[in-house]
Structures are given as structure tokens and as C-alpha cells.
Amino acid sequence: MSKFQVVEHPLIQHKLSILRRKEASTKEFRELVDEIGMLMAYEVSRDLPLEDVEIETPVQKTTVKQIAGKKLAIVPILRAGIGMVDGILKLIPAARVGHIGMYRDEETLKPVEYLVKLPTDIAERQIFLVDPMLATGGSAILAVDSLKKRQATNIKFVCLVAAPEGVKALQEAHPDIEIYAAALDEKLNEHGYIVPGLGDAGDRLFGTK
Ligand code: PRP
Numbered sequence: 001m002s003k004f005q006v007v008e009h010p011l012i013q014h015k016l017s018i019l020r021r022k023e024a025s026t027k028e029f030r031e032l033v034d035e036i037g038m039l040m041a042y043e044v045s046r047d048l049p050l051e052d053v054e055i056e057t058p059v060q061k062t063t064v065k066q067i068a069g070k071k072l073a074i075v076p077i078l079r080a081g082i083g084m085v086d087g088i089l090k091l092i093p094a095a096r097v098g099h100i101g102m103y104r105d106e107e108t109l110k111p112v113e114y115l116v117k118l119p120t121d122i123a124e125r126q127i128f129l130v131d132p133m134l135a136t137g138g139s140a141i142l143a144v145d146s147l148k149k150r151q152a153t154n155i156k157f158v159c160l161v162a163a164p165e166g167v168k169a170l171q172e173a174h175p176d177i178e179i180y181a182a183a184l185d186e187k188l189n190e191h192g193y194i195v196p197g198l199g200d201a202g203d204r205l206f207g208t209k
């Protein structure tokens with residue numbers, strides 16, 4: 001079974017509590033998703049491998065650490081995943097950014113894929129697949145299917161709010177990927193919304209209905 005981790009950092013928890021409030025404006029919502037995305041990236045990148053490299057300081061030669069191994073790609077699930085990208089790029093500015101476009105059919109709650117645009121060497125990259133919401137899990141599962149179809153093997157899914165139903169479905173469909181969330185909520189309601197959740201992340205981020 002894949003690893004599921006709630007990132008309990010106080011800054012993340014505090015900012016998420018403001019984000020959930022129905023009074024949060026589009027501007028505040030956007031800023032908070034950006035900030036939480038950055039803080040999540042700090043945790044999610046904790047186990048990136050390091051290698052020794054020799055450098056010269058103004059004083060003498062020495063051996064220091066640098067990030068080794070696979071290069072990174074951030075892949076947001078459109079639309080709402082876009083809100084997390086800039087925050088992650090603040091910490092990992094050289095990462096490539098792919099896009100997977102997907103929306104949930106509001107009747108069936110099934111995801112529909114409408115765009116896939118990825119770095120050509122996606123198979124060799126460590127991927128952070130990002131979307132603020134993991135509800136039924138349908139969108140995340142289809143996005144991972146899509147990445148694996150293109151030979152990607154090293155995928156971490158990073159969300160803000162997860163429902164138990166979505167975590168279970170994603171773990172069952174893709175036991176090899178690691179899942180990170182800022183919160184594990186109670187359940188889904190009859191419309192497939194996370195309870196208590198934060199509403200429709202895409203609409204709140206972009207000010208649409
Ligand atoms: C939301 C959210 C996820 C998806 C989660 O996107 O950003 O992608 O729902 O639900 P699921 O786990 O049940 O698949 P939505 O379909 O509303 O599209 P949007 O980002 O364009 O608003």
C-alpha cells in the first residue's frame with residue numbers, strides 16, 4: 001500500500017484554516033494556496049537524494065552537498081492545481097512544469113481528460129503531481145494513469161484537502177505512489193464535495209462559478 005502522509009506543520013495548518021473560511025476572498029485564497037504549496041514542497045522534497053561535489057570557497061577547496069539524481073517536474077491537474085505551482089517553483093525554480101487538464105463531470109463525478117502537455121523526458125523525472133483536492137480520487141487516478149502511460153515511474157501526489165474515499169481509491173489504483181495532504185477530512189457529501197472541505201477549489205481560486 002502506498003504511503004499517505006498528512007503534513008502537520010503549524011504554518012500549513014494555520015494557513016489552511018484561513019483558506020477554508022467562506023469569507024476568504026479570491027485574492028486571499030490564491031495567496032494562501034501559493035504559500036501552502038511552497039510549504040508542502042519543503043516537506044515533499046525532504047528525501048531528495050544528495051551527492052557530494054567539490055567546490056572552492058574564497059578560503060579553500062571543500063566538499064559540499066547538492067541535489068542529485070532525477071530532475072523534477074511539477075504537474076498540476078488543471079485548473080485548480082495551477083494555484084500550487086508558483087509556490088513550489090519558489091523553492092525549486094529549475095523544475096519543468098507539465099499540465100494535465102481534467103474536469104469532473106458534475107452528474108457522474110467521473111473525470112474527463114482534455115489536455116496533456118508534459119516535458120519530453122517525463123519518464124526520467126521525479127514528478128510532483130499537484131491538485132488542491134482529492135475527493136473521489138477519480139481525477140488523481142486518471143492523471144497518474146496518464147503519466148504512467150508515458151512511462152513515468154516516480155510520482156508523488158500532493159494535495160491540500162483529502163477525503164478518506166479518495167485516499168483509499170488512489171492507494172488501491174496506484175499503490176506505488178506517495179500521497180501527501182495538508183488535511184484528511186471527514187467524508188464526501190452526496191455531490192462529491194469534501195466535508196468540511198473548502199468548496200470548489202477551482203472556482204474559489206479563479207473567481208468563477
Ligand atoms: C476539482 C479538483 C480536482 C477534482 C477532485 O476539479 O481540483 O481536480 O475536482 O475531485 P475527484 O477526486 O472527485 O476527481 P474540478 O473537476 O472541479 O475542475 P477545476 O479544477 O477545473 O475546477
Ligand code: URA
Binds near residue numbers: 192194195199200
Ligand atoms: N473538487 C473541489 O474543488 N472540491 C471538492 O470538495 C471536491 C472536488
